[in-house]
Amino acid sequence: MSTRIVVIGADATGMSAAHQALRSARSHGREVEVTVLEATEHTSYSACGLPYWISGEVPSGDDLVARSPEQHRAMGVDLRTGARVLRVDAERREVRYRHGGAEQVLGYDELVIATGAHPIVPAWAQVEGVAKPGLGVVKNLDDGALWLDRLTASSGRHVVIAGGGYVGIEMAEAALARGHRVTLAARSRLLSMLEPGMSALLADTLKAAGVEVLLDTAVDGVDHDDQGRLRAVLAGARRIEADYLILALGVVPATEFLAGSGVPLTERGALRPDPSGRVAPGVWAGGDCCEVRHRVLDDWRYLPLGTHANKMGRAIGENLGGGELVFPGALGSAITRFSAPGGYLEVAATGLNLQQARAAGFDAVEVVTEGTTASGYHPDAAPIRISLVGDRATGRLLGGQVLGGRGAAKRIDVVAMALWSNLTAHDLAWADLAYAPPFATAWEIISLASRRLAERLG
Amino acid sequence: MSTRIVVIGADATGMSAAHQALRSARSHGREVEVTVLEATEHTSYSACGLPYWISGEVPSGDDLVARSPEQHRAMGVDLRTGARVLRVDAERREVRYRHGGAEQVLGYDELVIATGAHPIVPAWAQVEGVAKPGLGVVKNLDDGALWLDRLTASSGRHVVIAGGGYVGIEMAEAALARGHRVTLAARSRLLSMLEPGMSALLADTLKAAGVEVLLDTAVDGVDHDDQGRLRAVLAGARRIEADYLILALGVVPATEFLAGSGVPLTERGALRPDPSGRVAPGVWAGGDCCEVRHRVLDDWRYLPLGTHANKMGRAIGENLGGGELVFPGALGSAITRFSAPGGYLEVAATGLNLQQARAAGFDAVEVVTEGTTASGYHPDAAPIRISLVGDRATGRLLGGQVLGGRGAAKRIDVVAMALWSNLTAHDLAWADLAYAPPFATAWEIISLASRRLAERLG
Structure with a gap:
């Protein structure tokens, strides 16, 4: 018997789940059929890339599309675009949706909710x-x-x-x-x-x-x-x-169609999947309609970011096909830049800031360190400012932020890796990071910043 | 009673040790006097910066000097330049050196060997x-x-x-x-x-x-x-x-003056300090005259790099002043670039390559992944190639290398952080790294590379 999988939403989470379910089922010797219902005519596009298309840096909207509806269909997914889901009945395992003016009902064995978020x-x-x-x-x-x-x-x-x-x-x-x-x-x-x-x-x-x-x-x-x-x-x-x-006022989970479905939602309308991606018997969810487990807080947070969306989709798909894959939570790592003839600045953050850390009950300390992205004498050196937050009780690093010129912000990943492994500020300070004059100071600025934080944490 | 500290060599390790010893002694209520013997007239310069001075990118050799002899002296170090050490007697705790044509003998309570390396x-x-x-x-x-x-x-x-x-x-x-x-x-x-x-x-x-x-x-x-x-x-x-x-044929430890001193050397003339920096009673060593503990190998390796030199010097100085600081070993993280009108390429490595991993007895697998430093549609996207090596027996990551265009190589630090915490390839694949189109693909290339390695490790 083939398992009928229905996915609602054909962007990062939904299509990752769809394809991974097919791959996983193949490798586990199972049969699945995957139907995807998508309200728009678009699939798998990069919302994060929109500003660069509008600015002219990206020549065409097509460039933002990782896979078109035709490509998804060619890969074995029954993709129905223009199909807006109206209601889910988790008890009867049915989805009601409107397609070309008509309402239709689709039964499922497993449902994946990947509807993302609505802009406010x-x-x-x-x-x-x-x-x-x-x-x-x-x-x-x-x-x-x-x-x-x-x-x-x-x-x-x-x-x-x-x-x-x-x-x-x-x-x-x-x-x-x-x-x-x-x-x-x-x-x-x-x-x-x-x-x-x-x-x-x-x-x-x-x-x-x-x-x-x-x-x-x-x-x-x-x-x-x-x-x-x-x-x-x-x-x-x-x-x-x-x-x-x-x-540009932010987003809220796109879950209004779940009212009365039997699928539990938070007060603010978010889903809270378990590590495998499940939100109810036979119902899975991932992406911007969900909260994620914040690994530093060990609590739920709404962090609508494409990175998690892809990962959650993959885990769901793998599990639907018979595998065992866990989405291990997130840190809220994020990055952007502002680039214009008059100014260039990169900025990134991960984990908790001082306020968040204190609100969560940590005895938190913040240290701000300024330096350069390359050796001070090197022409590629740009200013960089790093904020690190640590916990006085344990010495543990709780979060970090980076702002600066070219090459500054991606250093946030080093802080993210430290958080990922629950390192102390001292641990991070002594880690062996790469140095050469065009890329860093001999005491890499991240090492210096964490050394200063470790000293403050005592 | 003031402890008489004698440091041989006034570059990264030596001067870090000297100043940290003074700071540490102050904070631990101890008395130390620090004498530094330096064969040349130069102190605390960036050898790594020499090519950028010769190329014209750095306007003056002075720019490569972090601190001049005068600055060190003003900070309380008895710095003697032009003082070439001839012999150490670890039994009698004496150093014999030549200064201005005359030989002199200096007694010490604690000796720091920071003589670096000789070019071959x-x-x-x-x-x-x-x-x-x-x-x-x-x-x-x-x-x-x-x-x-x-x-x-x-x-x-x-x-x-x-x-x-x-x-x-x-x-x-x-x-x-x-x-x-x-x-x-x-x-x-x-x-x-x-x-x-x-x-x-x-x-x-x-x-x-x-x-x-x-x-x-x-x-x-x-x-x-x-x-x-x-x-x-x-x-x-x-x-x-x-x-x-x-x-440009490499370097060897500068330890010839230790022959017959009673301080143990390896066959190739290197010192092997314990984690505190000690090589013999009353004798400490750090920097390019030493081997370091390689954390992935759990064995000694000669990795003459300025990053370790600074860290080892700091640990020695802290310990000499009454503190307790451990140099936790290294990964051999290193980075450089080639930049010329006809070509630009960044390259970096950390941990073990396939050959080294196999030589060390690991059931090692290498996966090479190609991608881009930014979203493929973004004009800042440059090619990037990542090699990751993992251990089939444990799934553990053993090393990595990165090569590519602007923004590629510093990603090595993410791999280094994974090695630092003994993560598996799977752990690294799911870590929350920052994404935005000018900086990464939605599955960051490091995540993708480690996911592929994890799949190969099974």
Whole structure:
């Protein structure tokens, strides 16, 4: 008997799960048939790449597509695009979905929920679920195409971005690259999880490149003219004349269709899969509709990132085919950069910042260290700033952040590896990292930073 | 009673030990006096930086000096330059040295041997210890000044380099940058510890930049004309017309003055300090005159690298002042790059390669993975090639190598961190590394490479 696997959502988690299930079943001598229901016409695209398409660095939206629907089908997946799931009945193991105007019901033995996340669109920004004219999010390929059209139709417009997170900063870069005037309004600081000094340096870099940066500014309204054209963006008493408003306010789990399904959700609508990926008997979930286990906190956190999505999908698929693979949790490692003629800055973070560590009950200490990415005398040397947070009770490293010039931010992976293995700051300080003048100082800045933290932890 | 500490050698290990001893003694309420004997007039310089000074990237030799003799003295160290140690008597705790023509004897309570290494100068290349005309090594600031003079006096000369290691490759870059014709003769391959495919790619890059690369070519003689000017470099039956010959044949521990001292040496003249840095009662040693414990092999290896030198010096100094600090061994992490108008390539290695792993008795498997440093569609994406070696018996990672374009090689630190914590290939594959399109693929190439290795290890 062939196991009927139904996957909802054809992006990173869903398609990883689909293909890995086929591979795993083959290697375990099992039979599976995999049906994927996808609401849009797109599959396996890089949402993270949208800003670089809009900016012009990536020539075509097709470049962002790892695998097209045709390719997935050729690999043995029954992929149904334009199929929006309406309801799941976990008891009867049925999915109800709309496809080409008609409602259909599909039975399954195993269900994979991989619906990702919805971008947040506040009530003031929409009319019946549709963003008002001149406004838009940056989530999928259709959004990308829309912003590409808008930002290349003319230059010199005033683009306002609401949100100081990764997408907001990347879109500021894209809008600048297209020759627009850019205002970025952040509810608090830029990348608010950053150590405040880093956040300020990031804001300075955006300003140096010509971006107007408004901190502690929550956009809460828009004003359209009689023709329905965007005229201004409102933030409290503030009125910002604007041609466009990019909404980069974060995402929430796309799980509304699970109401009443019998599949348990958190208050905020997230799924919490066990390490194998299971959320209920016969139901699996992964990706941005889920929380993940944070390894430093040993608790659940909503960390919607493509890296986990791929890994969770793979684990689910392997397990569906008869294997045994565990998603071992995450650290929240993330990275981005801002790059414009007037400024270049890389930034990355992993684990807990000081505030998060203290909130979690750690006796946490933060040390900020400044240095260079290469030997000070070498022309490739760029400034770098590292924040490390450690636990006074155990000496253990709890998190880190890196900000700096070219070559700075990917060093975060060294901190991530230390967290992954529960190392102390002292352990990290003495690890054998590679040195040569174009790449590091003789005491690599990460070693120096962790040595200083170890000394502070005593 | 003040402890009399005598340090031999005023570079990374020696001066780290000297200053840390003073700091440590202060914090432990002890009294120490530190005398440093240095044969040359230079202190604390970056030997690794010499090629970048000779190439012109670093404007002055002074830039390579982290701290001058005056600075060290101002910090409380009794530094005696031009003081060459002739003999150590570990029984009587005395050092005999020559200073300004006179021999002097200095008693000590604790002795630190930090004499580093001598560059190898074969018998055919020297006359009574002095390199023949047109020949030279690249080891200290005087060597740097000599090559700077020679290579900037004119351009278009033919510079032959004997040795395909790090220094040989870096000097090829420097000689090219100064407008010379360059031939690099390597005894076997370029960076012979590299996976052969990587070594070949490196050779291709040097060739593309205009370097004549001669593999399996051991230089074994020189021919000078009647005026004593270098005419040709000889390698077996091969005769290479040449203006200069750079000797980059490696180094040996500088321990000849310890003959008969009572301090134990290996057959090859190296010291083997215990984790605290001690080699005999009252005698400590660190840096390039020592072997280090290789953490993957759990055995001694001669890995003369500045990173260990600094760390060992710090540990010794801390312990001399009353603290307790252990040098936890090394992995042999190393990195370099070749950069010229015609080609750019970064390369790095850590832990064991396949051959070393098998020689050490591991049931070792190597997997080579190719990919890109950034998302394939992103303009910053450069090719990257990763070799990972693992142990079939335990699944444990044993070593790795990385070669590629800008941003490739420093990823070696992630592999080093995995080795540092004895992780399996599977552990590394699932670690939470940072992803964004300008910095990585969604499955970071290191994760992908280790996943493939884990699959092969079964």
